[in-house]
Amino acid sequence: MAEIYFLDTDVCSYIIKHRPAVLKNTFLKHKNDTICISVVTYAELLYGLEKNPSERLARAVAEFVSLVHVVDWNRAAAQKYAKIRHVLTKKGQIIGSLDMQIAAAAWAVDAQLVTNNKKHFGNIEGLKIADWI
Secondary structure (H helix, E strand, O other), X not given: OOOEEEEOHHHXXXXXXXXXXXXXXXXXXXXXXXXXXXXXXHHHHHHHHHHOOOHHHHHHHHHHHHHOEEEOOXXXXXXXXXXXXXXXXXXXXXXXXXXXXXXXXXXXXXOEEEOOOHHHHOOOOOOEEEOOO
């Protein structure tokens, strides 16, 4: 059965800047799965281009985004975000708002969040995490 994978911003940046062979093989391994990024991640990638304009990097971002599905933030994600923020705030383990929005988007569609930041995202109960790096 096909899986859904959401890549967080750090993983996307790593792929775009370094193009590691191991991740290329991982992408090929998951060719029948759905690989996505949240529109929030897309916005962060675009912000990076605004902050450090580069034609080469702009082409690399455009190429990368053409290979994944960009998923809009919706009501289901908003509901998951509220739950995540409430629980993490109560525990005193709050993380960045954009990270919570990315996690909520992944959780809302029962996707695995691909991240190398288990420290932050690992505190979100119910969120499935994968580490491809």
